[in-house]
Structures are given as C-alpha cells and as structure tokens.
Amino acid sequence: DQQVKQNSPSLSVQEGRISILNCDYTNSMFDYFLWYKKYPAEGPTFLISISSIKDKNEDGRFTVFLNKSAKHLSLHIVPSQPGDSAVYFCAASDPTGANNLFFGTGTRLTVIP
Amino acid sequence: DGGITQSPKYLFRKEGQNVTLSCEQNLNHDAMYWYRQDPGQGLRLIYYSQIVNDFQKGDIAEGYSVSREKKESFPLTVTSAQKNPTAFYLCASNLQGNQPQHFGDGTRLSIL
Numbered sequence: 227d228q229q230v231k232q233n234s235p236s237l238s239v240q241e242g243r244i245s246i247l248n249c250d251y252t253n254s255m256f257d258y259f260l261w262y263k264k265y266p267a268e269g270p271t272f273l274i275s276i277s278s279i280k281d282k283n284e285d286g287r288f289t290v291f292l293n294k295s296a297k298h299l300s301l302h303i304v305p306s307q308p309g310d311s312a313v314y315f316c317a318a319s320d321p322t323g324a325n326n327l328f329f330g331t332g333t334r335l336t337v338i339p
Numbered sequence: 340d341g342g343i344t345q346s347p348k349y350l351f352r353k354e355g356q357n358v359t360l361s362c363e364q365n366l367n368h369d370a371m372y373w374y375r376q377d378p379g380q381g382l383r384l385i386y387y388s389q390i391v392n393d394f395q396k397g398d399i400a401e402g403y404s405v406s407r408e409k410k411e412s413f414p415l416t417v418t419s420a421q422k423n424p425t426a427f428y429l430c431a432s433n434l435q436g437n438q439p440q441h442f443g444d445g446t447r448l449s450i451l
Contacts, residue, residue, distance in 0.1 A: 230381070261424040267430050269343075269442030270382075277437070315381060319437055324389065326372075326397070327440060330382035 229253045230318050240338050245303040247304050249316030252297065258319035260327070261290060261301045263312045265331035270315055274301070306337045342366065345430050345443035352424060353419065353451050360415045360446045362430035371413035372431040372440060375399060382429060389435065390415055417448060425450050 231250045239245045247261075257278040275287035276283040276290045276299070283290050289302045303310055316330040343364045348377055352358045364371065371390045374382040383402045384397030388407040402421025413432075427447050431440040 228381075228435070232381075235379075241379070260439055262442075267348075267445070267447075268429075269345075269444045271437040272441065275439060295426075317382075325437055326384055326387060327382075329374075329383075329409075331381045333377065 228294050228331070229256075229301070230316055230328045230330040232316055232333050235331070236336070238336045239339060241308060242305045244339070245301075245306045245310065245335055247301040247303075247314050247316075247335065249299050249301075249330055250297060251299075251318050251328075252326075253320060254297070255320055255322050256318040256328075258325075259290070259292060259299050260317045260319070261288075262315045263310075264315060264332070265312050270274045273314075280336055291332060303335075306335075308337045308339050309331050311337050320325040343417070343430060343441055343443035344448050345428075347446060348444070349368070349450045350446055351429060351451050352448060355436055357418050358448065359418055360428055360430075362410055362413045362415065363429075364413075364432045364441075365411060365445075366432060366441065367410070368432035368441070369400045369410070369435050370433050371407065373397075373403070373405065373415045374429045374431065375411070376427045376445075385415065385428075406419060424448055 260275040261273040264270040313332045317327040372387040375383040386405040388394035413424045428445045
C-alpha cells in the first residue's frame with residue numbers, strides 16, 4: 227500500500243514560470259517531509275524539507291508547503307529554469323518506524339526554454 | 340570531499356549467482372540504507388542499519404542480505420533467492436533521527 231503518492235507522473239512548465247509539484251500521504255504519524263531531485267543514472271539529491279510543526283519552508287527558489295489536515299504537501303519552484311528538469315520525489319519520515327523514509331513514485335518535471 | 344560511493348555502477352548477474360554491491364561513506368553517518376528502484380516506482384527500502392553490527396529488514400528484504408562490520412561500509416548481497424533482481428540499487432546514509440538521507444549514484448543490476 228503506497229503511503230506517499232505523487233499522482234502526476236509528469237509536468238511541463240515554461241522557463242520563468244512557477245512549477246508546482248504535489249504529494250499526498252495517508253499516514254498521520256509522518257512528522258518530517260522531504261523533496262529530492264534525481265537526474266538519470268544518479269542518486270537522488272536532497273532539496274528541501276519541512277517538519278510537521280511548520281506549514282511552510284523556503285530556500286531560495288524552492289518553497290515547500292504542508293497542509294496537515296489534507297495530508298498534502300507541495301513544492302513550488304519559482305522561477306523555473308531548464309536545469310530544474312529532473313524527476314522529483316516526495317518522501318515522508320515515520321518516527322514510529324525508526325525514521326525510515328517512504329517515497330512517492332516521482333514526478334518528471336520538464337522546463338521548456 | 341565527503342560522500343557515498345557505490346560500486347560498481349553496472350553489474351551483471353548470471354542465473355543462480357550471488358552478487359555483492361558495495362557502499363562506502365566517509366560522512367561519519369551512523370545510519371545506512373539500501374533501496375531498490377524499479378521503472379515508474381518510488382524507492383523501496385530493502386535493509387537499514389542504525390549502528391555497527393546491527394541491521395533491520397525493510398519492506399522488501401526477501402532474497403537480500405547485508406552486513407555492517409564497519410561504520411563506513413554497508414554491502415548488499417543479492418542472492419539467487421531474489422527472483423527479480425533487475426533494478427537500480429541505491430545506498431543512502433544519514434545521522435540519526437530526522438536528518439536528510441544522502442544518496443550514492445547507484446548500481447544498475449541486470450541479469451544475463
């Protein structure tokens with residue numbers, strides 16, 4: 227049973243515009259959420275995280291929003307750049323499970339120049 | 340320059356053969372993890388270790404084995420019992436608790 231879901235397998239955005247990637251989860255025990263970026267044939271690279279005590283965390287062009295009541299988080303990239311083209315994974319940490327991460331299936335972002 | 344090194348990058352296995360994937364980290368991280376990624380799927384946890392000489396099964400441990408004799412090293416053996424071993428394998432590590440996991444560049448395993 228997939229506890230973390232990314233329902234959009236792909237997203238295309240024009241350069242300079244906003245990219246919004248979405249993620250839903252089912253386990254209310256998750257207390258820490260992360261976004262990773264992955265290029266082909268490479269390992270994921272940590273991008274940004276948010277604790278469940280916050281509803282927003284910002285780092286440069288990247289902002290993550292958390293809506294606990296809806297069990298939903300989103301990653302906003304503004305402005306989008308061609309170098310942002312990659313697969314983005316959402317992950318959640320379960321403190322009752324040794325803080326292991328549960329990953330979504332990923333969203334492939336393509337930023338069109 | 341600290342990081343996680345996985346080797347080899349590509350590996351081929353014959354039917355009935357065991358193979359071992361290497362993972363070394365020089366980040367002084369306590370915890371290490373092995374994940375498997377299949378096309379169109381997220382990462383699934385195979386095994387993890389929070390301390391030397393201790394490790395735990397993840398969601399899909401059947402057909403795999405690990406050891407953690409040193410803090411820096413967490414090798415994964417794909418045994419002949421793993422019936423569908425073709426996948427991209429990723430090793431990760433972090434400090435204990437809610438700290439981001441850092442990943443190696445992966446090993447792609449294929450069956451001959």
